[in-house]
Amino acid sequence: MDKIRIGIVGYGNLGKSVEAGVLQNKDMELVAVFSRRGAAGVKTATPGIPVYTLDAVKDMTDKIDVMLLCGGSRTDVPEQGPMVAALYNMVDGFDTHAKIPSYFAEVDALSRKAGKTCVVSSGWDPGMFSISRVYADAILPVGKTYTFWGKGVSQGHSDALRRVPGILDAKQYTIPVEAALEAVRSGSAPELTTREKHKRVCYVVAADSADRASIVEEIKTMPDYFSDYDTEVNFISQEELNRDHAGLPHGGMVISSGTTGLHGENTHTIEYRLRLDSNPDFTANVMLAYARAAFCLNREGNTGAKTVVDIAPAYLSSRSAEELRKDFI
Amino acid sequence: MDKIRIGIVGYGNLGKSVEAGVLQNKDMELVAVFSRRGAAGVKTATPGIPVYTLDAVKDMTDKIDVMLLCGGSRTDVPEQGPMVAALYNMVDGFDTHAKIPSYFAEVDALSRKAGKTCVVSSGWDPGMFSISRVYADAILPVGKTYTFWGKGVSQGHSDALRRVPGILDAKQYTIPVEAALEAVRSGSAPELTTREKHKRVCYVVAADSADRASIVEEIKTMPDYFSDYDTEVNFISQEELNRDHAGLPHGGMVISSGTTGLHGENTHTIEYRLRLDSNPDFTANVMLAYARAAFCLNREGNTGAKTVVDIAPAYLSSRSAEELRKDFI
Numbered sequence: 001m002d003k004i005r006i007g008i009v010g011y012g013n014l015g016k017s018v019e020a021g022v023l024q025n026k027d028m029e030l031v032a033v034f035s036r037r038g039a040a041g042v043k044t045a046t047p048g049i050p051v052y053t054l055d056a057v058k059d060m061t062d063k064i065d066v067m068l069l070c071g072g073s074r075t076d077v078p079e080q081g082p083m084v085a086a087l088y089n090m091v092d093g094f095d096t097h098a099k100i101p102s103y104f105a106e107v108d109a110l111s112r113k114a115g116k117t118c119v120v121s122s123g124w125d126p127g128m129f130s131i132s133r134v135y136a137d138a139i140l141p142v143g144k145t146y147t148f149w150g151k152g153v154s155q156g157h158s159d160a161l162r163r164v165p166g167i168l169d170a171k172q173y174t175i176p177v178e179a180a181l182e183a184v185r186s187g188s189a190p191e192l193t194t195r196e197k198h199k200r201v202c203y204v205v206a207a208d209s210a211d212r213a214s215i216v217e218e219i220k221t222m223p224d225y226f227s228d229y230d231t232e233v234n235f236i237s238q239e240e241l242n243r244d245h246a247g248l249p250h251g252g253m254v255i256s257s258g259t260t261g262l263h264g265e266n267t268h269t270i271e272y273r274l275r276l277d278s279n280p281d282f283t284a285n286v287m288l289a290y291a292r293a294a295f296c297l298n299r300e301g302n303t304g305a306k307t308v309v310d311i312a313p314a315y316l317s318s319r320s321a322e323e324l325r326k327d328f329i
Numbered sequence: 330m331d332k333i334r335i336g337i338v339g340y341g342n343l344g345k346s347v348e349a350g351v352l353q354n355k356d357m358e359l360v361a362v363f364s365r366r367g368a369a370g371v372k373t374a375t376p377g378i379p380v381y382t383l384d385a386v387k388d389m390t391d392k393i394d395v396m397l398l399c400g401g402s403r404t405d406v407p408e409q410g411p412m413v414a415a416l417y418n419m420v421d422g423f424d425t426h427a428k429i430p431s432y433f434a435e436v437d438a439l440s441r442k443a444g445k446t447c448v449v450s451s452g453w454d455p456g457m458f459s460i461s462r463v464y465a466d467a468i469l470p471v472g473k474t475y476t477f478w479g480k481g482v483s484q485g486h487s488d489a490l491r492r493v494p495g496i497l498d499a500k501q502y503t504i505p506v507e508a509a510l511e512a513v514r515s516g517s518a519p520e521l522t523t524r525e526k527h528k529r530v531c532y533v534v535a536a537d538s539a540d541r542a543s544i545v546e547e548i549k550t551m552p553d554y555f556s557d558y559d560t561e562v563n564f565i566s567q568e569e570l571n572r573d574h575a576g577l578p579h580g581g582m583v584i585s586s587g588t589t590g591l592h593g594e595n596t597h598t599i600e601y602r603l604r605l606d607s608n609p610d611f612t613a614n615v616m617l618a619y620a621r622a623a624f625c626l627n628r629e630g631n632t633g634a635k636t637v638v639d640i641a642p643a644y645l646s647s648r649s650a651e652e653l654r655k656d657f658i
Contacts, residue, residue: 020591024470045591101654121658128464128599130658131642135457137657138618138645139611141353185604260614262349262374266606270457273602275514277595282468285589289467307658310650313460313638316467321639325430328466329450329459329636 003029004295006288007064007088009057009080010071011035011042013248014093017284018068019045025288027318031064032056054080061087066291069093070284078103085111085118085305089294091287093123100126100307108305117298118305119290123283124274125149127308129254132272134309136256140268143258144189148176148197152250152279160225161202164218166210169238171245173201176252187257187267200231203245205238250279289316332358333624335617336393336417338386338409339400340364340371342577343422346613347397348374354617356647360393361385383409390416395620398422399613407432414440414447414634418623420616422452429455429636437634446627447634448619452612453603454478456637458583461601463638465585469597472587473518477505477526481579481608489554490531493547495539498567500574502530505581516586516596529560532574534567579608618645 006022008015011033022030023046030049035042038053052060057067067084069077069092077094084090085107094103104120111118121127125147133145154174161170180197183190206215216233219226236244253273260266276282290308293315297306314324335351337344340362351359352375359378364371367382381389386396396413398406398421406423413419414436423432433449440447450456454476462474483503490499509526512519531548535541545562548555565573582602589595605611619637622644626635643653 017589020589023591024589026470097658100658101651104654126658128468131464133657134642134646134653135460135618138621138642138647139457139614141355141614141647187604260346260349260353260607260610262352266610268606268611269602269604271600271602271604273598273600275516275598275600277597278589281589281595282597285468285470289464292467307654309642309646309653309658312641313463313467317463317638318467318470322430324463324638325433325636328462329426329429329455329638 003027004292005029005031005063005065006291007032007034007060007067009034009054009067009069009084010076011037011044011051012070013280014284015070016045017278017280018070018287019049020281021284021288024285025292025318027292028288032060057084058087064088065295066091068287068291081118081120082106082110085116086114087116089116089291089298090118091122091290091294092118092120093127093283093287094121095123095126097126104305104307112304115298115303117294117303119294119311120305120307122287122290122308124276124286125252127283127286128274129252129272131308132254132270133256136254136258136270140256140258140260140270142260142264143256145254145256146184146192146197147252147254148181149252150174150176150198150250152252152276153245153248157200157225160222161204161219164215164222166207166215167204168207169205169241171203171241173203175199175201181253181255184255184257185269185271187269189257194228195230198229200226200229202231202233203236203241204233205241206235247277248279249277251275292316292318330356332356333621334358334360334392334394335620336361336363336389336396338363338383338396338398338413339405340366340373340380341399342609343613344399345374346607346609347399347616348378349610350613350617353614354621354647356621357617361389386413387416393417394624395420397616397620410447410449411435411439414445415443416445418445418620418627419447420451420619420623421447421449422456422612422616423450424452424455426455433634433636441633444632446623446632448623448640449634449636451616451619451637453605453615454581456612456615457603458581458601460637461583461599462585465583465587465599469585469587469589469599471589471593472585474583474585475513475521475526476581476583477510478581479503479505479527479579481581481605482574482577484577486529486554489551490533490548493544493551495536495544496533497536498534498570500532500570502532504528504530510582510584513584513586514598514600516588516598518586523557524559527558529555529558531560531562532565532570533562534570535564576606577608578606580604621645621647
């Protein structure tokens with residue numbers, strides 16, 4: 001059988017993880033990497049993979065079955081998504097929640113016109129967590145769903161820390177509050193404030209000359225990022241940061257509870273939980289499973305934009321329908 | 330909008346739970362109950378629902394959109410499924426794993442010919458657990474998936490206990506072994522025997538004249554049911570059994586772990602967990618969500634048999650695609 005030919009647009013953490021993920025999927029092969037830096041600026045981990053600049057994307061339509069967008073959601077994906085969707089089957093992890101409906105509509109129109117199939121906003125949140133929210137809401141109509149993130153590194157919050165004067169380097173962990181998890185798992189369906197759900201723990205490398213007290217003050221009062229949370233600030237050395245906080249672990253859980261019975265006498269909880277050593281690796285593997293789905297849907301003539309909830313689980317699998325029925329149902 | 334008209338075949342625990350579940354779904358209405366006992370032998374919880382014998386199933390094709398099979402998988406569903414599939418959209422919870430492929434094929438042929446859509450083997454296992462196994466296997470190709478059941482009441486094992494001479498009544502709980510859960514969650518992908526995964530705890534009401542030691546011996550050595558497990562037997566009074574063990578709680582978890590990275594250096598775990606006060610209530614609610622899916626798929630002309638992994642999550646929801654994208658992705 002011919003392999004599914006994968007292209008990667010953007011060769012940062014996520015692009016590198018997709019490259020490694022392709023090697024785990026026997027029905028896929030990596031054909032090319034596209035990066036702003038081009039071949040001169042990029043050395044792939046897999047030998048022999050050609051690297052092109054973004055200009056070359058338009059020239060490979062006969063060589064690539066599914067393109068995976070691995071740039072950032074702030075500027076890269078909104079710009080590249082429509083361009084790629086007009087030429088290729090595509091998978092992205094667009095995660096700017098407020099803009100998903102308009103981005104989806106744009107990609108849908110372009111891909112439909114081009115006869116291509118695009119999976120928008122895959123990954124784990126949005127992605128697997130979205131699926132869990134939809135299933136739980138459908139199964140427990142009298143219920144409530146909560147999403148918790150962490151323990152994990154937030155890139156956005158780490159970046160915000162590094163913009164504080166006097167901070168040389170930093171890493172921020174988002175951590176669910178244990179009491180909130182317990183309350184939700186009990187089925188009591190509590191009302192929870194932002195502060196009650198998550199806390200934020202910062203590891204900060206400060207300049208020798210910096211005033212630590214004012215750094216702490218500035219972090220804890222930073223609007224949007226920290227002021228609504230209980231925030232802990234730990235000063236450590238650059239060596240400690242490099243040694244103990246180099247990874248990008250993440251995870252979280254979608255927990256739903258609901259009642260059933262003629263008098264609401266029975267309570268049920270559904271929990272979908274992820275513990276990830278590497279946020280980009282896991283995201284990449286989800287995107288690759290949806291690349292398989294996009295490829296198969298397109299072969300069936302099912303074109304346009306989809307989100308993860310529009311795609312049946314079996315499309316993600318390389319196994320036959322018979323094998324799934326025999327061994328997985 | 331017209332409501333989805335539901336029929337129930339079989340009015341035991343599951344049928345009663347479906348009846349209660351329909352009331353939670355604003356887009357559904359219960360039209361009729363079919364039972365071997367007929368109207369004289371059945372009193373529904375909802376006033377005004379007509380009850381018919383099974384003979385009447387064939388006469389209601391213009392009044393019912395989706396029929397839910399609520400009988401047992403041993404004899405009822407294999408007999409009723411093909412009969413109903415030739416006339417109605419249908420949802421069942423057929424759970425005799427070894428026979429799912431042949432049952433699926435039979436229902437598929439009949440429903441395709443009739444232009445109907447049938448969801449086979451829904452519920453939670455098979456059902457939501459099947460979905461979790463397929464997603465995890467697709468996302469973590471280098472990985473391993475484990476299914477644990479409990480803590481919960483096993484009807485089959487409780488029945489087996491009640492067949493032991495000297496036992497008047499009994500309830501059996503299946504319980505995952507904590508050490509096995511820990512090992513699996515750690516990502517170590519252990520090999521586990523049947524005994525290492527689950528233990529069995531029995532609450533037994535014995536006749537006054539019975540020899541308790543020989544009852545314990547007979548239980549612990551019973552092949553298939555108990556001999557492969559560590560089994561605990563507790564003698565209690567009928568009053569205690571009625572008071573403390575009247576419910577049908579269940580649950581369990583599908584836990585997958587896998588590695589990623591060029592050198593398998595990152596480990597991930599995915600856990601889908603259910604804690605259910607009432608096994609039949611939860612099963613019923615899953616079946617109702619798939620009744621909605623069967624109805625919608627049929628309207629789109631997508632006929633034949635499906636399992637839960639063949640159906641996109643959005644079909645289970647009463648919400649619009651726009652609402653799902655805006656609030657759930």
